[in-house]
Amino acid sequence: MLGSLKYWIIAFGLLLSGLLSFNTVSAAEDNQQTASRIISIDVQGNRFVEKETILDKMTIKVGDSLDRRKISKNIRRLHRTGFFSDVRFTGTRTAQGIHFVCHVKEFPLIASLKMQGNDEHTTKDLQLRMKLKPGRVFSPKNKTADRNTLLKGYLKDGFYQVAIHFITTPRDDGRVDLVVKIDEGNVTRISRVRFIGNKAISSGVLREEIASRQSDLPSWISDRDVFDQKRFAADSQMLQQYYMDQGYLDMKIESMHLAMSSDKKSFDLSFSVFEGPQYTVSKIDVQGDLVPDKETLKELISMKEGRTYSLTAMSESIAAITGRVGDEGYAFASVTPLMKRNIEDRTVSISFEVEKGEEAYVERIEVVGNEKTDDSVVRRELKQAEGARYSGTQVEQSKKNLSRSAFVEDVRVSLDKASSGDKVNMNVNLTERKTGSITGGIGYSQIEKVTFHAKIQENNLFGKGYQASLNGEYGAVTQNITTSLTDPYFLGLNMSATVNGFKTKTDPQTTTTYQMETIGGGFGFGIPITPELSYGISYQYKRSDLSLTNTTISPITLSQLGRQTTGEVTQNLTWDSRDRLLGTTEGQMHQLHVGAAGLGGSDKFYEVKLTNKAYFPIDEKHRFVLNPIFEAGYISGYSNLDVPLYRRYSLGGSGSVRGFDSLGISLRDPNTGEAVGGDKKFNASLNLFFPLPFVKQSGIRGVAFVDAGTVWGSVSATVTGLAPINITEAFSLSRLRSSAGLGIEWMSPVGPIGLLWAIPIRTVSGDVQRNLEFMMGGSF
Structure with a gap:
């Protein structure tokens, strides 16, 4: 009994001792946790970055326990912001917990930034690429990034000696004035x-x-x-x-x-x-899907047996065969050249393997990229129609039409599979060009001296494809203002319509004794017959006033002084296959012009002109282009009326016989020497366009030329108080004038600009010469 009681007393003592010990340990742990808990966070050292911004970037918050790994993580987070060069944490431990402090050292802010030594690039252009700007942090990261950006730009332009230095001047408020000094060096x-x-x-x-x-x-x-x-x-x-x-x-x-x-x-x-050996073509064949037939496809191959192999001719042949098979409706036709070389005799046989694929119809045409231009304006240039069988020729013609339009810079066409295997979608992706321009300039010529030019033009008015222009020119001899508006698809039809108005005043003091002022306007229509052939008809009505500028005057001029009115209908039949209207490299333009005055107005005359221009590239890259030009004209009055003086023919200047002044070649009054013009003319030119050596700028080319031409016919006048006069000159090769020279042509953003030097080779007494000529807005 006593023994059992003894054991119970020992067990109770041990239990009581354990409970007391457990309470002591728990209290110690609680005190330790309280001492390591963060009870406040402060920020020191910041001047530009707000305290709240720094605290927001941190993951350590009040109430968290102190954790060394979390401290290291937050140091890295604050460094990554790019605002600080140094970050560290300190803490003060109290019985209630830790007062935590984040110490930061900020990178300085840029107060001002200047560029020095940048002669090749403007400061504005360089600063657009840079991260360093006034008000931003000047950090090693931004400095390195900008150094690399600037170096990359200069190296691209060939400046391999360039060195870039960043120079800072501290301010009292902690900011810095930054100078980026660039030593460009010379181009490498x-x-x-x-x-x-x-x-x-x-x-x-x-x-x-x-x-x-x-x-x-x-x-x-x-x-x-x-x-x-x-x-x-x-x-x-x-x-x-x-x-x-x-x-x-x-x-x-x-x-x-x-x-x-x-x-x-x-x-x-x-x-x-x-290099290896040079191969000639031994045999050419076509196999596979022969659509439409083998002979038709073989005729499209520009490579010939027995001739030297040419990669360019190979590419052209593949394109021609693919396009012809595509015309049969096979949109995904492919042509693979199979080549077999014979090294011993250095020949290669070529067989074009044709896979036509499935016949396809165009289900839908998607047009993208036309942000300004109406969808209908683009689609009217497309020859390939939705729902129609695919035609490679029509697709290419659609691309050509869009490329020649005034509102398209670039066009790309692609095909995608549509809802079924025999249907495709045609995607037309456009890059629009800037169609509006306001330009002005100052020019100089021997006749006009200083001239002022101004032009407002819009080739895609309202996004409808309308072409509008307003031009003004003011010089010592000529003062012109003209305006026009053209709708290429009048009333939605495949027909152009144009209205125009003009007022001109000319005082050709060096070649005539009269001054002329003209005002008028008109309208016209153009109707395409085929992609190359077109017909145009127009009506112009104008009023002209001729007045004297000299007391010595030809009776022919005297007979036409005063006011004249002209109502003229003109018709043009034009064949134009040129690849482009300006800077042409291949193609031809032939035009028959027939005009008659008498529908309104006092003047009565008719005119027939024939103009022919051709462009023949004489190298594969179209760098050298031969351009023969021929023009002949005949004009005559009727109903006993003479042709107005200002419509009679004279030659000289750009577009006719260079090296002679405007009206420099003409019939002349034998007494006064005044140009009175002929009623027949002929002129011809031969231009050779060539690339200028060492000039990379596109749109610039040189020209060497020879010109020839003459005017002939008769003119007469009867003036009261003066003896009748009749000037007649028959056609004669001995009176054919000629010249030769060199020039430079530039297709500038404001239009074609040319400068030429011509030397007359054959002249006639009385001709007026002009060696140097500057052109703006016209081509050679």
Whole structure:
């Protein structure tokens, strides 16, 4: 009994001791947790970044327990903001917990930013690309990013010596004034282009076939001798293209080497080539799906048996066959050339494998990219119709029509499978050009002296395709103002309509003794018959006033002084297959013009003119273009009335016989020397357009030309108090004037601009010459 009681007393003591011990440990743990809990967070060192912004970036909050891993994580988070150069945390432990403090050291803010030494690029252009700006943080990250951006831009322009320095001046408020100093250095040019392994084709020829150019005497007018990495990379493809065009099917670029001089002033470029043998075409065949038939497809192949293989001719043949098969409705036709080389006799046989695919109909035409132009304006240029069988020719004609329109910069057409296997969707993706312009300029000519030009033009008015213009010109001799409005698809029909008005005043002091002021207007219609053939008819009514500027005057001029009115109907039949209207490289334009005055007005006359222009490219890249021009005209009065003086024919200046002044070639009064014009004319020109060496700018080309022409016929007048006069001149080759010269033509954003120098070769007494001529708004 006593023994049991003893054991119970011992057990109770142990239990009581354990409970007391447990309470002591729990209290200690609670005190320890309270001491490590964050009870406040403060920020010190910040001047530009708000305290609340910093606290918001932190994941540590009041009430959290102190955690070293979380502290490290928050330091990294605050560094990543880019605002701080240093971040650290401290804490003060109390019985209630830890007072936590975030210490930051901020990067300075930029108070002002200036650029120095940037002669090649404007400050505005450079600052648009930079991250560093006034009010932003000047940090090493932003500085490195901007340094790389600027270097990349300068290296692209060939400035490999460029050095960029960032100079800061601290202010009292902690901000800095930043100066970005750029030492541009000189452009790094190409001192030498070498070719290794070329035996069949000389290095001089190969240098002309690549985009990069080595420096030479006239290189100051070009930048093609400035090293460009992209241009250098493209050179290998251009070399391969050239060799393949010459029949070297096995040609390879084995290596390309680039070496910069130690002073970074120049590069040496080296191309190591393997030429291989030159192949001729031994046999040509077509196999597979022969649609429409084998003979038709073979006629489309521009490659010929026995001739040297040409990659360009191969591409043209594939395109022609694909297009012809496509005209039969096979939108996804493919043509694969199968080539078999015979190395022993250096020949290659080619068989074009045709796979027509399924016949397709165009289910839907989607037009995109026309943000300004109405959808209907674009669709009316499309020859391929929805629901119709696919035609490759009609698709190509649609692209050509859009390319020639005034509102399209670029057009791309693609085909997608539609709802069923025999249907496709045609996607027309446009890039619109800027169709509106306001331009002005100052020109100089020997006759006009200083002239002022102003022009407002819109080629897509209201997005409807309307073409509107207002032109003004003011000079010592001529003061003109003209306006016109054209609707290419009048009333939704495939017919153009134009209305115009004009007022001109001319005082050709060097060649005539009269001044003329004209005001008038009219309208006209143009009707396309085929894609190349069109018919136009127009009516113009104008009132002209002739007045004296000299006391010595021809009786012919005296007989026409005063007011004359003309109501003239003109008709034109035009064949135009030119690839473009300005800067033409191929195609022809032939026009028959017939006009008659008498429908209203006092003047009565009729006129017939024939104009022919042709453009023949004489190299594959259309860099050299031969352009013969021929024009002949005949005008005559009727109902016993003479042709108005201002409508009679004279030649001289751009568009006729260059090297002679306006009205420089004409019938002349033998007593006064005044130009009175003929009723028949003939002039011809032969232009050779060529690329200017070392000029990369597109739209600029040179021209060498020879011109010839003459006027003849008769004119008479009877004036009261004066003896009757009759001037007659028969056609004679001995009176054919001629000239030759050189010029430069630039298709500028404000229109064609030309400068030419011509020397008369054959002249006649009384002709007025003009050697130097400047043109704006017209072409050669």
